[in-house]
Amino acid sequence: MALISDSYESLSSLLKSLDSSCHHMGLTINYKTKLLAVLPGADAHSPSPISLHPDCDSIEVVPSFQYLGSYLSNNCSMDVEISTRITKASQLHGSLNRILWHQRKIKSSTKLNIFVSVVLSTLLYGLETAVLLEPQIHRLQSFVKRSLRSILGVSLWDGKRDTSIRKIAHLQRISTMLTQRRLRLLGHILRMDECRLPRKVLVCASPQGRRSVGGQRMRWNDLVLRDLRNCNLDGVWRILAEDRNEWRNRIWAATQEVNFKKEEQEKYRKDERKRRCEARQMTSEFALHCSFDGCRFTAVNHAGLVNHQRQKHGQSLTGRCQYCHQTFHQQGLHTHERFCCQRTSTPPI
Structure with missing residues (x-):
């Protein structure tokens, strides 16, 4: 059970009310219960542990907590979660080295299908609900790149680029995969009843108050709006999302186009860097x-x-x-x- 409140006083009252109701039914609150304050203000005091009974341990205040397989932190940072996802996927990938990846009698297509359904799903579990930064996406992409090279038997000395490896494996970029997952989740939320909490959070107005100094943290709604603009779906997405099959087909086609453009841009950047390096080398050799x-x-x-x-x-x-x-x-x-x-x-x- 997860209890959410916007103030420390209301949360304390809510916990005491829950404890009283559980006591009448012969239940007690588990000692594993933790208290997490998300994004406290600069002038806010650190919350103190809540004591329900004098003879019981107080509810501890923690900076991060694991809930349903995902890590939640008080500053909404995803660094711990990304490290955990990569660790779990790496352990799973390493356990299949001897029995699958290094078996030459098994086709590469079979290996890639198992990689997508087992390793990649573990790596990207729950990340469609998170707001990731570019360095965090780069860490996920680096793990996928190393895994694909290990499965396909392609070494760094072969001189093949990452774009060629992804083309051989028929895989999209990690950023494109996350975009596709976020838009599919957006369609699920839009088709919910208006009384459901996710639908209320999606269409609710932003809270009023003073903005902090500097750049503002990107919210999930802001990230989804950016994805809709990149996929040219920002004007018709509410109508298309009502039909599930049509929405999935449009998302697939739009993300394929976005992925193709990003791959071409990466190829162009690497070709330009190679050309400049060769030009400097020729100039240096001549001088x-x-x-x-x-x-x-x-x-x-x-x-x-x-x-x-x-x-x-x-x-x-x-x-x-x-x-x-x-x-x-x-x-x-x-x-x-x-x-x-x-x-x-x-x-x-």
Whole structure:
């Protein structure tokens, strides 16, 4: 049983009323009962333990509590829950290594189906009701990436990207999976009767009061509205959600399109990063190539090029700056010119 109240005094009164009713039926409140204050104000005092009977232990105030397999914290952080989900999924994945993942006689499609139905469902259990941050989603995606590489036998040395691995496994991104689950849950809540508590919470007005300094925490309703905008369903979702099959089909088609766009964006970013890296490498190789005729030496850095020219070609150890015309050692001339060109406006010789 979970008792919810908006103040410490009303919660204490509610607990005492429950204890009195249970006492008449011969029941007692279990010693495992805990008290959790969610998002207390900056000026709020820490709640004290509630004592129901003098001869019984008081109800302890805790910063986090496990309820129905999920961890609830007083600051609404999901770090503990994400770590727990990854730990449980990792243990389950490791228990199937010898009997399933490493068996070559079993098809990869069979392994992936078991991974989705067993490991992935354990990893994403209950997360459609949570508001996750980008680092937390990245942790979930990293675990799925490592698991898929282990199942498919793809090493990091093979040079395959994460987008290619997901395409082979026919899996969406974790962010897309969570979006699809949230929208399906939204449809279930909308089809409930108006007297149900989840429906009341969905359509209720936001509480009035002073906003805290800085950025505001994103609520579940805000996250769902963002998902609806990304899927182009923000104008017709109330009508479509009335029909369950039509709503699921529209969600599937919209999330597939969103997932395709994100995959293409990731491919473009990685291609651009690879192109810039190759351009820098070609520029560096050209700049560190020995300028003497017939010499094909290429140095790793500028100091190696200077030493090569001094030892192999007998080049002078001193040189003159092309900006300030001062004489420097050859190894320090390159560093001096790099800063001297920023200090002076004199054109080089």
